[in-house]
């Protein structure tokens with residue numbers, strides 16, 4: 392199905408039709424072809440071209456990440472969700488952004504990540520062991536969602552027996568970033584922030600009493616700060632711990648789940664990967680492009696700009712459609728084709744510029760180990776017909792992928 396120019400020009404992200412959730416890609420193609428700069432009824436603007444997103448991500452002077460103005464009416468300026476989302480690294484500008492980012496990147500060096508690989512392999516192999524010999528499994532619940540919870544849990548050294556609630560809190564808090572929200576979603580998100588903060592205050596108190604290994608424990612680093620003036624306030628510390636636990640969780644679950652679904656739906660790609668396992672890193676890049684776990688980003692203009700003859704005032708919220716930019720025919724040959732050998736593959740799944748994903752090396756490693764070892768162990772897995780989509784616009788993935796492994 393192709394959408395006509397007149398139809399796509401009426402598209403409103405805040406009240407997207409049901410079939411947009413099922414298949415946003417036809418909308419993305421129409422946006423790219425007919426309306427790459429699309430003003431929205433609420434005054435925001437929806438952008439889809441790769442070149443525009445790439446430029447915007449690099450320019451933090453003209454395009455701010457601070458969301459106080461956008462989130463006050465959405466969440467309420469006194470709400471827990473407002474405090475969380477406006478204090479976390481991703482929605483902040485310098486100087487807070489610079490301080491927090493420095494601490495996080497210093498703990499996620501390639502050397503530190505390489506050290507995590509043996510533990511990651513052990514976690515994945517243990518999960519694969521549990522999948523074998525069962526009539527039916529859920530590749531999200533029993534595999535994809537468990538890996539990042541353990542890895543991110545290790546990063547902040549959350550005791551194993553305390554990790555169970557992390558996934559639900561994380562889903563509720565990130566779910567509140569959807570373009571439009573029900574009262575129930577808002578309440579769930581606010582409760583999750585409060586519960587998460589209470590839990591983390593206690594964890595921080597325990598870590599203060601007994602500091603962890605400075606080289607590997609991100610929480611100990613965040614508590615200590617980097618440099619003389621870099622100590623985080625208590626709120627900054629708690630909210631950024633919540634943020635790092637969330638940022639690395641649903642996104643990576645979606646990467647692994649989307650990869651398993653795509654390789655199932657493209658049997659020739661699966662056969663190719665089985666024959667040439669060295670292609671795994673390139674296959675992961677193609678999954679990131681073709682089914683980006685994070686489909687939308689946002690920025691706010693700090694001055695009036697003009698794009699395609701459209702005057703956009705200062706203070707305008709821009710929706711950056713990563714999912715569309717990653718199918719832009721000006722950058723990708725045959726963008727609708729899933730091609731695990733694609734080279735170059737300049738996708739924007741991790742955004743770009745000063746806010747580029749801090750966890751991209753870790754996410755790629757998790758994807759590579761999870762998919763590589765899963766295929767080795769279960770080369771002829773098949774998905775059952777009743778897969779369940781996550782039901783989100785911003786984060787694209789599956790809530791459930793029932794499968795047989797043999």
Ligand code: HEM
Nearest residue numbers: 480481638639642643646684688741742746748749750754
């Ligand atoms: C496939 C998995 C992942 C995807 C697709 C992803 C995607 C993204 C994107 C698009 C951004 C930029 C947001 C923006 O500025 O608008 C981002 C930022 C970030 N991500 Fe990831 N991410 C993934 C995994 C992870 C992991 C595993 C971690 C943590 C270990 C992580 C930590 C962060 C942090 C801390 C930021 C904020 C960076 C900043 O604002 O300076 N991410 N991620």
